[in-house]
Amino acid sequence: MSKTAKDKIRIGILGASGYTGADLVRLLGNHDAADIRVVTANAHAGKAMAEVYPHLGGMNLPRLQKVEEANWDDLDLIFCGLPHGTTQKIIASLPSHVKVIDLSADFRLRNVETYAEWYGHEHFAPQLQPGAVYGLTEYYRDQIKDARLVACPGCYPTAVLMLLLPLVGGGLIEADDIIIDAKSGVTGAGRSVKEQNLYSEVADGMHPYGIASHRHAPEIEQELSVAAGRDLLVNFTPHLIPMNRGEFITSYVRLADGHTAADLRKVLEERYADEPFVRVVPEGAVPATRHVRGSNFCLLGVFEDRLPGRAIVVSTLDNLVKGSSGQAVQNMNLMFGLDEQMALRQLPMFP
């Protein structure tokens, strides 16, 4: 059933030692058309992937190498999970036959000045920015099919936009009064070795972080502004939850004149009726992060508020899958003319 080697997409994963890289390998490991040829990781260069990620020990993977050593000629596609800034430089240097799916933040913001403001340095590849497609699959599907460079959304923006784009776009809610209380598992911070990510700093407790200053805010605002047809700001307040994976958005919205929570539900249901990975849960049901764990699904919910004229809308996804590697594979499938769901049918794992 497998494709022969010559039919396969020859893939490089840059920055494969992060959790996102590992989950990409996990998903591609069951992808019939994927041939992982190159995996890079600076500090771990020279090691087998199984030394860095023993759970992938059963796979037959190339050794990790430095990004400078990669042979691009050999590749059709790279997934890029490098730190911001670095990504721009590397991608600018690639031969043009290589398609790129970037998982970093480097090409998500259309306005390079907004990028500079939030990331603390100028954009190093402004010439590539106009050609970059924002990889929110359900919204940019057609452009993604023809793109050379896809900038996958951040995990939070994916969860937020899937929930709010139809509501803002349809004029069902007041676009200037959007509160987004977000909760994330610890893998959202990657595998970076910082005191704040130690087990005992995170387990059995919780706290907010990046209040009013998280870098995913401008990305959310950019896309909601497109939907609203004018610039808008949002409240975005993330919290760190003692769980590995999962992201949950509780959004408090003010209904536009004459609309009800039932209208919001209807619009969301219609918008996603044909989408394989996005689902509105039935009235009365409550989504939970564990309902999507390990899968590419995104669940949405709508609730009436006790405050008149308001509603509560929620969404959840696995930050490493639909919020990152899964959406990236979904985009790869589109870019190479494959079944969009290929290698993404894995069901959520509960417990």
Add this chain to the structure above:
Amino acid sequence: MSKTAKDKIRIGILGASGYTGADLVRLLGNHDAADIRVVTANAHAGKAMAEVYPHLGGMNLPRLQKVEEANWDDLDLIFCGLPHGTTQKIIASLPSHVKVIDLSADFRLRNVETYAEWYGHEHFAPQLQPGAVYGLTEYYRDQIKDARLVACPGCYPTAVLMLLLPLVGGGLIEADDIIIDAKSGVTGAGRSVKEQNLYSEVADGMHPYGIASHRHAPEIEQELSVAAGRDLLVNFTPHLIPMNRGEFITSYVRLADGHTAADLRKVLEERYADEPFVRVVPEGAVPATRHVRGSNFCLLGVFEDRLPGRAIVVSTLDNLVKGSSGQAVQNMNLMFGLDEQMALRQLPMFP
């Protein structure tokens, strides 16, 4: 240093087999003036407390008995942690010399019709309701000193009211636009044996519950209405977090005309300047549940919002201590003329 037995307060704990009962015993175990004479628990009657709570095995406690078997003559004070409804009946039957600190919801709502509406049955002791003092220590201190019956607030209301009462009372925020996103550890649900509280249903994931229908909402609204001088409603949306203890409130508020986040901070700092258990964290610091774990402290924080004219205010406490047993002991100290902080100086446990 210990008081002699005859100076001590003779205490009964009704419903001692819940987590709240156990934490009460933990705190009273180091209270020089407390003499626990009676502990009741229906299903476990006849057992030693150490069979039900082995961590208390080193203490010299009476055996658990049925509440019907308790000898009230022998007691000065009971803490009551029984299911709602039951509490009202039991308390109505007690001899008048016994003081009561109720940890259930039975006497928290001043309006017995509101009680009936939210708890699904009529109030069984309406004659006692007018004499019940709402046990939010920092706000009803003087009445508590003279009360016979103190109705301790729910854990969420304690965290919310400590945060919002000065802001609503001082007219610093719009009282009709209060969003309360609440997060709680699993002990908030008590030791009740339900599928939804099983380890694997709760660990490594999260979800909201009781959306727009949680019974703590009317309690919060009652007290905020008092502060506002008129009836008001709030959004109150709790979430279940995979941690044992701890409660975190993230409240999204609209500033009243001319006010700033800095004003909110100033008002909170002034209000709690002399309170031993409530503290506003310094600007830039972010409270976390683990900063209060096991202690009677409540921490508050104030942040500017990215949305103009709004602010984000937060609070955290340990739901079993300041949110329940600790506040109960604090009230006991007041009711018996003791140092208010007695047995409550234990510092938070981190990690």
Add this chain to the structure above:
Amino acid sequence: MSKTAKDKIRIGILGASGYTGADLVRLLGNHDAADIRVVTANAHAGKAMAEVYPHLGGMNLPRLQKVEEANWDDLDLIFCGLPHGTTQKIIASLPSHVKVIDLSADFRLRNVETYAEWYGHEHFAPQLQPGAVYGLTEYYRDQIKDARLVACPGCYPTAVLMLLLPLVGGGLIEADDIIIDAKSGVTGAGRSVKEQNLYSEVADGMHPYGIASHRHAPEIEQELSVAAGRDLLVNFTPHLIPMNRGEFITSYVRLADGHTAADLRKVLEERYADEPFVRVVPEGAVPATRHVRGSNFCLLGVFEDRLPGRAIVVSTLDNLVKGSSGQAVQNMNLMFGLDEQMALRQLPMFP
């Protein structure tokens, strides 16, 4: 690529509301030859599977029904996850064309008296016991292919036997001096609603249980006795660990005369060289439960002891997959002449 409906195995899952049932559905959901026709659950009969397990909400499954209502004519195979005793009665009543993979303990012990002794009631289907094949795939593969009734091993026995059978069978260790210190995640206890399985009773702590009395001991002893060619006993001491899935065996063994830890490693490596799901980790590497989470893999390790003449051998697997549902699907594949790895290639999920 999918088989047409008429080629598919028509499957019933009895007791589908347990975690094992849910994980079976998760695995079979991606199995091209599986057609789930019947799912039963007594308390939940009448509900959709998605009400009981929302993470399976995207699947098209039949409604849960009572086991008495199942139409056996329609089925080729049942997976049976019922409580012990019940299983024996149900299976005895099935039409003979239906193959059975039992996940309970009811047919694991060859000696029906041993069964009666450990399970507290007589065996209700002793006539079926001789035909039951012990479903440890890597050891009973040929019999499984032709079996009508396969009794899948317990999760602990699977992990222990994979590790110790080659060592006892090859005479490399002293068979009368085997210490098995076992650690299990909480799903090992199933979804049963008991106080001891509540989040706060299990999280952030650990303890042993069933010391010298766990029902998996006779099962382990049965199979090791076969390998040894004589009856033997083992120490088996399980511990409950605050994690959802995963089982870890640390076994302390005395080397038979002249043997070394290196010999143990060599024997295990040779035994499993061609097995797709069992792997000895390289010298120096240390297996962890999270290296197999969600997958059908079993990892083994061998270490020299500080005590002369002894070695430490370890194994790990996911109790719900290789320790239960995954091994069951592996056996199904064999019984129906399919590729043994079908639907089991899912890689471990880390983190």
Add this chain to the structure above:
Amino acid sequence: MSKTAKDKIRIGILGASGYTGADLVRLLGNHDAADIRVVTANAHAGKAMAEVYPHLGGMNLPRLQKVEEANWDDLDLIFCGLPHGTTQKIIASLPSHVKVIDLSADFRLRNVETYAEWYGHEHFAPQLQPGAVYGLTEYYRDQIKDARLVACPGCYPTAVLMLLLPLVGGGLIEADDIIIDAKSGVTGAGRSVKEQNLYSEVADGMHPYGIASHRHAPEIEQELSVAAGRDLLVNFTPHLIPMNRGEFITSYVRLADGHTAADLRKVLEERYADEPFVRVVPEGAVPATRHVRGSNFCLLGVFEDRLPGRAIVVSTLDNLVKGSSGQAVQNMNLMFGLDEQMALRQLPMFP
């Protein structure tokens, strides 16, 4: 009730930024005779303790300083929680009026060559070693009272020795056949910022580490050898468990001729009958880490094995309290003629 300042012990805590340092501050915060004058931490020098440990924000503590800046004249006692090697150099340089309670491994091993072998460098203060008293309070109480330098045991050795010393010393078990399967919470690794201690590397899973090579083995062997009257070795195999605090020892022992598990129980019960912090749980009860969480207690248990002639003995304690800071305070109380239990009566916190 507090002592006046001049009666108090003037204390310095070196290496106060580790979890052990923080727990020491937590305990001393309620100690009537303790006056913390100096806290040091190299990387954090200049900060307030509350910046490093916000849960201690309510205390009135000196600022962190570099160890070189400490004024020893002002101090009666230092607790030393520095890395090994460093400790020896610092302590050697202290004025002789300062008493020292060392929480590192630097003075635990009587044989300086054993130290060099296990710690990879020569002992830097061999002249002080003979005067160092091993701070296992229940066994060296009299020497501790008069000591200037007390070397507190490691957390594992404390749990192991409390369990095995009476059994080896009394000749009840075979001293050459001791298996020690140990489990520890993550704080056992301190607050060191290493990938292996990140939340997602540790949560929801487990694994052994330091197999046959952990530095606590020689310490255990040293003390058991004293009890046995001859040199012995032990198996010691630690495992990392996803919990903050707590240590659990499951030890598999061979009974000496004629002895039974009941004899072991009797000997342990008698040995600890008058000890306030060590308790043998009743027959049938099973100790758990959460029964001692946050407290200075150590619980022991004895079980018959299924294997003839063997027994299973267990112990548990909180690694940061009885396994470290609590035992240190207990020793301080002895060294300064105070009530041994002072500041250590805090009951375990469950959940």
